Amino acid sequence: MSYKNTFITVSEDSTVTSAIVPVPRNNKPTIASIQYDLIKNNPYKYTQEDVQFKTYLIKEQIESNNLNELREQYFTKPKACFRASPLVKKYGWGIHYDDHGKIALFDVNSETYNQFLNLDNITLLKGMRSKRK
Template sequence: MKVHTTNYFDTFIEVAEDTKAKSGIKPPAKDRKTVAEMQYELIAQNPYKYTSDDILFQIFADRNNLTKAEYKQARERFFSKGQACLRTSPLAKTYGFGIHSNSVGKVAIFGMETREYQKHIDDPKTKKIKAVKSSR
């Protein structure tokens, strides 16, 4: 079975060109946690701990109430088809965060107003890609 990945390495996902955000803002809490809220919590509380694949699968697992025992098989099934990468994340599209993947594919987020965001933009060794626009 083919395994797909959403992981990037030494790459910075810039905020979408059409974002309305002026700075990185925490997604608002809702009755049922949104994807944005779940991604924010996982990445902001654990910078450079998880890969993009880890984050996307964990959110899938949580939303589908999977048990730890089901993870291995479910993860294989999940990545047997292509998944949207973090370029489609609401954090980068709507909430003003850039997403950096380090040399081993672990990710952290940086508000677009921060010095760290600009540092990644200015780093010639880091590949830059834009988040997907919200409108076509």
Template sequence: MDYVDTFITVAEDCAAQTGVVPKPRGGRDTVAVLQHRMISAAPYRLTQGDVLFSTWLLQQGVDPATVPPEDPRRAEFFAVDRACLRASPLPKTHGWGLHFDAEGRVALVAVDDPRYADLHDSAGKVVKAMRSSRAR
């Protein structure tokens, strides 16, 4: 499930020309806010699974720091098919590429950062984020 030595580029229909820090909506943190905060605070420390599960925990009102790695909720969470980070709002609409290192740990790279072009050319595998709208 986790990506290794992979760069997820922004979606083809992403309008952001730079990495936009997501903002809460309606007084609540969105998935984009939670994921951005998590990944930017710990670049190359979390895997895709860590980010997805922690995001879900936060949405349930649970602090991920209080949940041990062997918690049965993690297995239950991943027992159901889940969208990967290619479907995250960060690369779809906010202008953030997601780089996974050789150990599957993720970091954010803004579309206007010089590293973005370098990673696009040098990452082991490059995949595009999912589009926000259907292709015409």
């Protein structure tokens, strides 16, 4: 599933008031740190699927000449959308999808984040909660 002209807000139960940059743990990149680096360093370059697949390749340290085939295999099973990403649940980042489904990150405490909340021509979706009510 890919969104277009959509903004995913930080999860309701997130405790952060300002975005946090996720860092590797035990000298290994985490899913959040990989996603953050890919999106933050390349705003509106990648789709959600691009980031998910690149994250998988980096996390699993996969190098292959058959990336198209590998990508097809990777997406044979459904993947959670970025409403479930640790970036929106735990680290305080909103994710904007442009008209082409390309994504960028915005600090929950930024002016741009707040502007997205007040636009009429955009779909707003809440990040998924970390815990049940």
